[in-house]
Amino acid sequence: xxxxxxxxxxxxxxxxxxxxxxxxxxxxxxxxxxxxxxxxxxxxxxxxxxxxxxxxxxxxxxxxxxxxxxxxxxxxxxxxxxxxxxxxxxxxxx
Numbered sequence: 001x002x003x004x005x006x007x008x009x010x011x012x013x014x015x016x017x018x019x020x021x022x023x024x025x026x027x028x029x030x031x032x033x034x035x036x037x038x039x040x041x042x043x044x045x046x047x048x049x050x051x052x053x054x055x056x057x058x059x060x061x062x063x064x065x066x067x068x069x070x071x072x073x074x075x076x077x078x079x080x081x082x083x084x085x086x087x088x089x090x091x092x093x094x
Contacts, residue, residue, distance in 0.1 A: 001036065002059055006052040007087040014081040018050065021077040028074045029054070034061020048083070062090060 010018045022040060029035050036055040043049035056062040065071055066088075079086070 001093070002056050002062060003091045004054045004056060004062055005089040005091065006054070007089075008050045008052075008078065009046075009083040010048045010050060011081050011083050012048065015047075017081050018078065021074070021081075022050075022052075025071075025074040025078070028070050029065065032061070032065040032068070032070070034058055035065065059090065059092075 008018075026038065029038070034057040036057060038052060038054040041051040041053070043051065054062075056065075
């Protein structure tokens, strides 16, 4: 199993748009082969900083999802409201 940490900084005033886009993304990702679960977090000191932690069966499953047209489509709405490019970190248990 791997964990993928996605960090995003949302533009001011776009929280509702982000919430709607992340719901749509979740509806799509649950169908992705190898997807296990995810958690959405908000930085308590900087509410525009969003952190998503997803669990995948393998790096191969993540790579397929990351490169998929489905992900590009649902995350394009998120990308449009970011202050900077999202940061993705792929991890595994030590």
